[in-house]
Amino acid sequence: MLHKKGSSFHRENVGRVSASEYRQAISTALSQELCGAGQAAKATMRWTGASERTTKNWISGSYGPSAEYLIELMRHSDTVLAVVLELAGRKEAMTTERLANVKRELAKVLENLDAICSIEGDQMTE
Template sequence: MSFPKKGKSFPGNGANGGGSQSSETRFAVEIAVALKRSLGSTHAAVKTAAAWTGANERTAKNWFSGRYGPSGEHLVALARNSDEVLHAFLSMAGRSDLIAAVKLAHLEYAAEDLLATIRQMNGRTM
């Protein structure tokens, strides 16, 4: 088997090239899906993720493609800004119970915001 002209791995060797996905590859793909759900697939989305993390745009583009996953520091920044990334991380960690808690907190905030709007409307009509 010869080395590919570009890249760092053997083609189709099973580890990363053609067999079952490694856990590192699954992680990168899950984060890519979450980023696309959260921000979309545009260049502006890549720029937003790069701004959130302080990472280079090329690095963020690799996250969106699922080629590489973010490092721990960047993952924290992404999860801070994107509920989709946070949910993907918690799901991969087997902590679905915490996803429900996050959704409940958002629901409570939305209910409080709605009540404040209703109170404000009632105050104007009186």
């Protein structure tokens, strides 16, 4: 809603994600992706450059990562990326990305099959 004085836009909080929902979603995503608190903390530290205490707080859900760290987590973790898109109400964006990944993987599989078939064909003609 625009106020009579000033030009800032204040959106209503309909559908807004709470801080606790955000913290829990990131915690769940990291735990699912990395299996185990010790391993998860170390991998998260490598991905983000954050301290061990900070990453353990994210994994436990005590705190959530700030924007800079969240971007790094999304860069390395498809699970975190999917959770953030879902929280933003943009789940369909992840579906598009997954389809693109499946197409790339399928292309690799087909290349490997072609290579195997050509090797077997060469061996049969010898």
